[in-house]
Amino acid sequence: MTDTYTLVAFGVLALVSVASAVGMLTARNVVHAAYCLLAVSIAAAGLFALLEARYLALMQVLVYAGAVAILNLFTIMITLRRREDAVRPRDFSWPGLALAVTFFAAVAVAVAGGVLVPGVEPDVFPGVREFGERLFEIEGWVLPFEIASLVLTAALVGAVWWSREEGER
Amino acid sequence: MTLGLEAYLMLAALLFSAGMYGAVSKKGAVQVLMSLELMAVGVDLNLVAFSRYVTPVEMTGQFFTVFVMIVSAAEIGLGLALVLAIFRSARSSEVDSLAELKG
Known part of the structure; x- marks a missing residue:
């Protein structure tokens, strides 16, 4: 069911x-x-x-x-x-279509022919709480996460700087 | 018939290829960025599907997806700011108007 x-x-x-x-x-x-x-x-x-x-x-x-x-x-x-x-106007390009179709065909062949090793299915899947606990564990993902937040801050400051008027910079 | 990892991978590949076609063929800068976003959705779906079927308890793919989301959000923010800056100097948001790089 x-x-x-x-x-x-x-x-x-x-x-x-x-x-x-x-x-x-x-x-x-x-x-x-x-x-x-x-x-x-x-x-x-x-x-x-x-x-x-x-x-x-x-x-x-x-x-x-x-x-x-x-x-x-x-x-x-x-x-x-x-x-x-x-x-x-509708943009259309044969090379673009050929590239996308080739890529999809390559992935489809790889997925169909590949051997995927499934993991052990748990009875209860981890929820939001377990996700947060693992994300902020010291030996978990906290360092990459903080670095990513720095990247995002730098990118957004850059975006604000770029989108200002020429004379305000 | 049960739903397996392959179905999700195929769907993700389809979305990614659609985004790839758009990113290559579109002439408006905003549409190119939207196509890149479509590609990011395909990548996210791929990672989450792998996470669900290969590492259901460790959730490795889900953490990777968080980073992909952060990077693509930064990319979209910067990309759209760049489109606005180019629009200001060239009065156009076509990709072709980028042919002139200087000032």
Whole structure:
């Protein structure tokens, strides 16, 4: 019963994410493309929840579906002077398509032919609490995590500096 | 029929290839950045799927995903700020307007 439920949920989320990704690439209106990306992000959060990564599902909604989607829409809004500028010709490139198809075929062959060693399935999957405890353990991930926060701070300061007017720098 | 790791890996590869196609073919800078984001989603899904099926207790893939998310958030922030800076000097957000690098 649980298996059927998971399978149906996976099918729906996979369909939504792939359809939205294709929609994003084929949309003529940039704003529609941004909303398609939002749909992909939310579907990915659902897939994370299916994979027992509850904290990451939450972060996916907060960071990608929240902050990044807003940032995208703001940049689109600022860089378009007229409403009609949002509609653009469809960009199409055969070399790009060939590259993507080749890459997908290579990965598909590797996944189909590879031998994957599954780990031991626990009775209860670790939740948000265990995730946080392991993240902030001294011999765990705390040092890389703090370094990553420095990287993020430096990047955001750089972003603010870059986006200011020429005379204010 | 049970859901295995392969299904997730295939879906992640599909999302990544779609993002790759967009990143190569799109001409608007914002669309290129959105395609890069699609690629990051594919990578995240891949790591979380490996974490669930190979290291369910250690959650190694989930910690990797945290770092990928941080780096891609930094990348999107910087990328969009750069798009705004270029828009200011070139009055355009097309990738082609980057051909002139000086001032």
